[in-house]
Amino acid sequence: AQSVSQHNHHVILSEAASLELGCNYSYGGTVNLFWYVQYPGQHLQLLLKYFSGDPLVKGIKGFEAEFIKSKFSFNLRKPSVQWSDTAEYFCAVNANYGGATNKLIFGTGTLLAVQP
Template structure:
């Protein structure tokens, strides 16, 4: 079955620390990859997406992610986090073929807490 795994349930960092959140999906095929962020009390917002081309994608607010096809991974990174990055981060995958009808399969999410 198609699934998405996020390795960390809760990450706690100090401001200016570097961030890397892991995301792996269950198997290959043609995929579209997304990271969504949910700030406290707000709706899910698209952080960045990968469809094709350069596997290193840049998103909003200084975030970037790297697609490594051989590892079925799409890890999210930020060189220096800020207190305002405190939020929950969701990795999502859309398989273009297969049982999910092309809709998003989400990971369980990673809560990021940044200490000022």
């Protein structure tokens, strides 16, 4: 069955530290990959997405993620975090079958706390 793993459940960083959150998925076909973020008290919202093309994708607020097909990974990175990045981050994957997609599966989330 298709699954998404986020190995870091809780990360605590100081401001200006670099961030990398891991995401691995188990599916061998064509995939669409996403990172969503949930700031305290707010709705889940899209941070960035990968459908095809350049495996290094850039999102909002200085975040980027790299799709490494051979490693089934889509790790999220930010070179210098800010206190306002404190949030829960979810990786999500769905499979693409010639233009039609199946359900979107999320990982268990990583709670990031940035200390000022």
